[in-house]
Amino acid sequence: MSPENLAAIRELAGPIAAIGVTGTLGWVVTTWLRIKHGYPLEGSWGQKIYPKTNDQAMQRIALLTSENAELHAQLGSLKDRLATVERIVTDSGYQLTAQIEALRGDGKPMN
Structure with a gap:
């Protein structure tokens, strides 16, 4: 070289x-x-x-899974309550009044 x-x-x-x-x-x-x-x-x-994965990550996953299940249960109950409110709101005033009077025992027939 x-x-x-x-x-x-x-x-x-x-x-x-x-x-x-x-x-x-x-x-x-x-x-x-x-x-x-x-x-x-x-x-x-x-x-x-x-x-x-370490144990801390597994614990966090378990915590988030249980929280997710609780939130799904709350969402289901809120959907049921919303359906009831929608049914009440969309009911005509006459039918609602007739149902209330029938419940009071006024004797008027419900339509």
Whole structure:
């Protein structure tokens, strides 16, 4: 090898090493962020590898599931109440008055 080639290799060795170290650190940080936020990793053949969830995440999922069930129950009761209110509001005034009077025992027939 000529001295010119050796000088060129020495000049490029630093930047090439810096690029290699930067790429490796970037890959490590990216992998760490994926694990931290629960994103799947990729195996050597491109398959998805999901990191294991911890107990705190499982407890949070259980809490959210129970809260979701409670909210669905409340929503169902509110739908029933809304249907009753809609039926009362859309009823004509005469029919409602006749039903109330019939309940009072006035003796008027209901239509």
